[in-house]
Amino acid sequence: MIVPYSHLLLLAVLLFVLGAVCSVSHRNLVMILIGVEIMLNAAGLAFIGASLHWQKLEGQAFFLFILAVAASEVAVGLALLVYSQRRTHSVDSNDYSLLKG
Amino acid sequence: MNTILLLLILLPLFGAFLLPVVGRHLPRRAVEIIACASVLGSLVMAIVAFFIGGQKTYVLTLLPWINVNDFSAAMSVYYNPVAAIMALMVTFVSSLIHLYSVSFMREDEDYVRYFCYMNLFVFAMLIITLSDNLIFLYLGWEGVGFCSYALIGFWYHDIGNAIAGRKAFYLTRIGDFAFGIAIGLFFITFKELSIFYINGHALSLGAKMATVFGLLLLWAAVGKSAQLPLVVWLPDAMAGPTPVSALIHAATMVTAGVYLLMRMFPVILQSPAALFVIALVGAVTSFYAACSALAQKDIKRILAYSTISQVSYMLLGVGAGDIIGSMFHLLTHAFFKALLFLGAGCVIQALHEEHDIFQMGNLRDRLPVVYWLFLAGALSLGALPFTGGFFSKDRILLATLSHPELSYKLLWGLAALTALLTPLYTFRLFFIAFLRRPGRIDREIRPIPKLMVWVLWPLAFLSLFGGFLSLPAIWSGGEWLSQYLVSVPGTISLNIPPSFEWGMEIGSGFAAVAILIIAYFLYYPTPFSFRAFWEELLFTGFYLDWLYQKMVVLPYEGIAKFLWLKIDEGSLDQGIDQTGNFLPIFSAGLRQWTTGRLSTYLKMLLLGFTAILLALAVGWYYF
Numbered sequence: 001m002i003v004p005y006s007h008l009l010l011l012a013v014l015l016f017v018l019g020a021v022c023s024v025s026h027r028n029l030v031m032i033l034i035g036v037e038i039m040l041n042a043a044g045l046a047f048i049g050a051s052l053h054w055q056k057l058e059g060q061a062f063f064l065f066i067l068a069v070a071a072s073e074v075a076v077g078l079a080l081l082v083y084s085q086r087r088t089h090s091v092d093s094n095d096y097s098l099l100k101g
Numbered sequence: 102m103n104t105i106l107l108l109l110i111l112l113p114l115f116g117a118f119l120l121p122v123v124g125r126h127l128p129r130r131a132v133e134i135i136a137c138a139s140v141l142g143s144l145v146m147a148i149v150a151f152f153i154g155g156q157k158t159y160v161l162t163l164l165p166w167i168n169v170n171d172f173s174a175a176m177s178v179y180y181n182p183v184a185a186i187m188a189l190m191v192t193f194v195s196s197l198i199h200l201y202s203v204s205f206m207r208e209d210e211d212y213v214r215y216f217c218y219m220n221l222f223v224f225a226m227l228i229i230t231l232s233d234n235l236i237f238l239y240l241g242w243e244g245v246g247f248c249s250y251a252l253i254g255f256w257y258h259d260i261g262n263a264i265a266g267r268k269a270f271y272l273t274r275i276g277d278f279a280f281g282i283a284i285g286l287f288f289i290t291f292k293e294l295s296i297f298y299i300n301g302h303a304l305s306l307g308a309k310m311a312t313v314f315g316l317l318l319l320w321a322a323v324g325k326s327a328q329l330p331l332v333v334w335l336p337d338a339m340a341g342p343t344p345v346s347a348l349i350h351a352a353t354m355v356t357a358g359v360y361l362l363m364r365m366f367p368v369i370l371q372s373p374a375a376l377f378v379i380a381l382v383g384a385v386t387s388f389y390a391a392c393s394a395l396a397q398k399d400i401k402r403i404l405a406y407s408t409i410s411q412v413s414y415m416l417l418g419v420g421a422g423d424i425i426g427s428m429f430h431l432l433t434h435a436f437f438k439a440l441l442f443l444g445a446g447c448v449i450q451a452l453h454e455e456h457d458i459f460q461m462g463n464l465r466d467r468l469p470v471v472y473w474l475f476l477a478g479a480l481s482l483g484a485l486p487f488t489g490g491f492f493s494k495d496r497i498l499l500a501t502l503s504h505p506e507l508s509y510k511l512l513w514g515l516a517a518l519t520a521l522l523t524p525l526y527t528f529r530l531f532f533i534a535f536l537r538r539p540g541r542i543d544r545e546i547r548p549i550p551k552l553m554v555w556v557l558w559p560l561a562f563l564s565l566f567g568g569f570l571s572l573p574a575i576w577s578g579g580e581w582l583s584q585y586l587v588s589v590p591g592t593i594s595l596n597i598p599p600s601f602e603w604g605m606e607i608g609s610g611f612a613a614v615a616i617l618i619i620a621y622f623l624y625y626p627t628p629f630s631f632r633a634f635w636e637e638l639l640f641t642g643f644y645l646d647w648l649y650q651k652m653v654v655l656p657y658e659g660i661a662k663f664l665w666l667k668i669d670e671g672s673l674d675q676g677i678d679q680t681g682n683f684l685p686i687f688s689a690g691l692r693q694w695t696t697g698r699l700s701t702y703l704k705m706l707l708l709g710f711t712a713i714l715l716a717l718a719v720g721w722y723y724f
Contacts, residue, residue, distance in 0.1 A: 024703050032699070093699040 008049035015042035029084075029091045033077050040070045102153060106178050107163050109146035109188065110227045112139045113195075116220035124213035136216035137199045140223055144192035151185050156588050160233055160297045167236070171292065179233030179297045182586045183363055183428060187230045190432055191353050194439050195223045197556045198348040201443055204550035205344050205450070215255060215342070222248035222349060229357050235284045235294040238361075242280065242325070245354045246273050252349060253341040265340040272334040276324015276358070283317035296364060300590055303367040314368050315375025319382065322358030326412045329386040333646050335409055336393075339401040343446030346401060351408045351442050352435040359415040359431060363424045366591035370422070377508065380420025380501065384512040384519075387413030389643065391522035395529065396631065396639035399456045400445045403530045406642070407482060408438055410519060414497050417516055421509065423500035425583050425592050429571050430497055432582075433489035437481035437564035440557055444475040447553050448534065451546050458530055459628070463537040467546050472535055474557040479531045481564040483524030483617065486610035489567025494520060495606055496573070496595070502605070503597050517609075524613050528620035533628050575599045575606075 016039050023035025044063045051059025085091050116139030124132050159180040167174040178184075199219060206212050225244025232238040247270075254266025284294065290310065291299055306314070322328070327335035338350050349355075362369060362379065369375050387410045394406035411434045418427030451468055452461060465472045481490040498520065501513040571582035586592055623629040630636055641647065694701065 020703075020707055024700050024707070027700065032703075094697075096699070097697040 005049055005053045009046060012042045012046040012049065015039075015045065018042075027092050027094055029081050029093055032093060033074065033081070036077075037070060037074065040066055040073075102150070102159055102180075103161050103163065105146050105150045105153065106159075106161065106180060106231065109143055109150060109192075110163075110178075110224065110231065112142040112146065113220045113223040113227065115139055117217050117224055120213055120217040120220065124217070129212065132213055132216060133203045136220055137196070137203065139220055140192065140196050140199050143223065143227065144189075144196045147185075147188045147192045150180065151189055154180055154185055156182055156585060158297075158588070160295070166234075172288070174234050174236040174294055176237050177233040177295065178231040179295070180231060181589055183360075183424075183589050184231050186428060186432065186582070186586070187360060188227060190435050191223065191226050191230055194352045194435055194560075195219075195226075195348060197560065198344045198352075198439065198443070201347075201446070201553055201556045202342075202344045204552040205342065205446055207550065211255075215252075218248050218251050218255075219345075219348070222252070222354075226353050226357070229360065233295050233297055235287060235296065235299075238296070239277075239280065239284060242277065242357070242361075245349070245357060246270065246277065246325075249273070249338070249349050249354055252345040253338045255341055255345065259340075262340040265334075265337040269334040269338045272327075272331050273324045275331060276321045279317045279324070280321035280361075283314060283321065286314065286317070300365065300367040303371055306368065306371050308372055308374075311368060311371030312375045314365075315372045316378060318362055318365055318369065319375065319379050322362050322416070323382065324358070325361075326355050326358030326416070327409050328358070328382055328413060328416060329389060330645075332386065332390070332409055333642065333649060336397075336402045336405045336642065339399070339405050343401065343442060343449060346405070347439045347442030347446070350405065351438040355408060355412050356415065356431050356435070359412060359419060359427060362416070362419045363427060366419070366424050366589075369419070370591050373506075376420050376422060377506070378420075380417050380509065380512050383413040383416030383418075383420055384501075384515040385413075386410070387417065387519045388515050388522075391519045391526060393639055393642040394526040395522065396636050398458060398640070400448065400458050400461070400530065400534060401442070401456060403458070403526060404438070404441055404445060407441075407523070407526065408434075410523065411438065411482070414494060414516065414519075417501060417512065418497040420512075421497065421500040421504050422591075422593055423497065423595065424589070425571075425586050426493065426496035426500050426595075428586060429582055430490075430493035432570065433481065433493040433564070433567040436560050436567055437478045437488075437490055440478035440560035440564050441475065441482060443553070443557055443560070444471055444478060447471045447549050447557075448475075450553075451549050452544065453547060458534040461534040462541045463543055464535045465537070467543065468549075470554050471549075471557070474554070474561045475535065476531065477561040477565050479527045481567070483527040483613055484520060484609065485524065485613050485617065486606075487565075487568065489564050489570075491610065491613070492568035492571065492573065495609055496571075498609070499597060499602065499605055500595055503595060520609065521612055521616055524616040525620050525623075528617055529624050529628070532621060532624040536625055538626055538628075573602065573606075575602050 019035045019038030019040075019042060021035070022038060023032040026032055026035065044066045047059040047063045047066070049059075051057065051063075081091065084096070088095055116135055119135055119139075120132060124135075127135075160177065161180070162175045162177040164176040166176050199216075202215070202219065206215055209215065222245060225241040225248060228241025229238055229245065230241075232241060250266045250270040252266075253269050254263040257263045257266075287299060288294055290306070291302060293299065303311070324331045335350060335355065339346055341350075369379070390406045390410035390413065394403050394410065397403045397406060411430070415427045415430050415434070418424065418430060448461065448464060448468065448471060449456060451471075455461065477488075481488040484490045484494045498513060498516055501509055501516060569581075571580050574580060583592075583594065587594070631639070638644065694705070
């Protein structure tokens with residue numbers, strides 16, 4: 001492997017933090033979902049790197065699972081989003097505060 | 102025999118179950134028929150059992166009940182002549198009183214509840230009468246207590262009635278407590294709870310143990326039969342409907358205590374000390390109650406005190422070792438006291454719920470039939486010669502006098518004094534309530550149903566001629582009851598020289614007649630009364646209620662108040678409240694974080710995960 005494993009992990013961490021910051025700092029639900037996607041992919045990248053590093057296939061298999069989870073999550077998440085938007089005419093996460101005590 | 106006894110017990114229970122379930126949807130007549138039929142059926146079974154059973158003793162298991170390791174309690178009966186007589190009396194009197202109730206309760210809307218409790222009472226009373234197993238007996242014992250409570254407070258809309266019911270419940274409970282202990286001790290001693298077995302092995306008890314048992318059983322009987330010192334509930338129990346007073350608080354339940362002592366007599370017989378205490382309680386209570394009856398104004402309270410006094414005679418009979426005499430008096434008392442109560446019920450209804458005898462008068466002209474029937478009961482209660490009460494009371498007095506112990510002579514003196522007081526208070530009631538007194542204006546009479554008067558006839562007949570059940574030999578009587586009961590363990594026959602017996606009977610006969618004449622002059626035409634102090638003393642039953650109030654109720658209330666205000670409210674509740682006030686100081690900081698913003702929660706989530714992972718990583722590296 002040309003790229004050293006530590007660089008790969010660094011990239012994964014960077015991506016994860018970017019995603020986390022994205023989902024924490026935005027109030028738009030779409031942006032939060034995108035942030036979550038980025039975090040998932042960061043984790044997937046770390047799996048792939050580990051798989052190459054130790055020459056084991058389980059890591060890649062795990063990434064396939066993560067892909068599937070991410071795809072279904074986006075499908076459900078977007079559907080919920082569209083539905084909520086229709087109900088409240090807003091995609092601002094702060095407007096969804098029914099559970100606030 | 103098995104089936105007959107099972108039916109005898111279960112028929113009233115059947116009625117008690119059927120009435121509350123379907124009674125509301127049935128016409129009134131059907132409810133009355135169910136209630137009366139179940140008790141009448143029971144009476145028929147009792148008669149059949151009496152003729153089939155003869156003088157034999159049966160110990161039968163009707164149903165298995167509790168079985169745990171070596172402990173077992175079955176629903177078993179112990180049918181012997183005493184139980185046979187008692188069952189006959191209970192079902193007979195109950196049947197008549199159920200019939201009477203049909204008329205008496207004709208205007209009451211709650212007749213279903215009334216008849217349900219009455220049937221349940223008969224069921225529980227029959228359990229007491231027949232049960233062999235002590236636990237089974239306890240079921241009946243508590244059952245009659247419950248029905249008594251429910252029926253005293255039957256008209257619970259009046260708070261006084263409900264309080265009277267509660268009082269009866271508490272005070273009888275004190276007695277039941279001793280009975281519970283006795284049952285436990287019996288099991289420890291015999292590993293067996295069958296009365297038949299215990300009676301059979303009573304000889305193996307030491308005198309000391311027998312005294313303990315005797316006193317515990319006496320304590321139980323004192324509660325149930327309203328003897329000193331637990332006497333105060335019975336006069337208050339008159340708050341219930343009059344047929345209830347007649348059935349439960351005169352003829353049957355209050356005699357259950359004495360009956361228990363008769364039933365377990367072989368045990369008590371082992372301890373002369375317990376016998377003496379029983380006789381002592383009997384003699385003192387009978388004197389006490391007879392005195393109290395002299396100053397009462399309420400017709401039912403007079404009869405209640407008289408009941409206490411007469412039940413004490415039965416207790417005295419047991420104490421003197423003569424359970425035949427005691428049973429004899431139990432029988433005649435059941436008849437004449439039920440008669441007096443039912444007669445009083447007629448009078449009370451005819452006079453628009455008037456209880457005060459001083460408001461009555463001239464009933465001879467206005468209720469002639471009730472007048473004569475009531476007179477029959479009064480003669481028997483006063484033990485006028487040749488009536489039922491005369492023979493039964495004399496037998497008990499004779500048994501006490503002929504007891505070899507010298508101390509019994511003293512008790513005899515007290516009992517004889519009571520026997521003189523009995524006709525006095527009886528005819529005080531009779532002359533004041535039934536004869537014409539000058540200066541009184543008669544109020545109008547409400548007509549009473551014929552049925553209420555009809556049922557008095559058989560009772561009046563038995564009151565007057567009940568003595569023939571066991572006419573003493575000197576009257577060339579067959580002593581049928583004594584012969585019938587002779588196979589019961591512990592019975593004795595009194596061996597008294599006839600001349601002595603004649604002397605006693607003639608003496609007491611003349612004394613009763615003399616007292617009757619004295620009573621006539623004392624209370625007619627103007628009733629005599631004691632000085633205010635004595636009148637008050639007797640009227641309140643020697644301030645016994647007041648004493649209980651001061652000695653028991655007030656201290657108890659004081660303790661309860663202290664526990665409530667100081668311990669519960671002051672310490673516990675305050676402590677918890679203070680802790681509660683203290684906690685928000687902590688939670689105030691945490692509350693800041695519940696913003697309702699998604700981003701805050703996400704931040705928290707990430708920070709939390711980071712912290713956990715960091716901790717894990719550090720742990721993994723360094724440990």
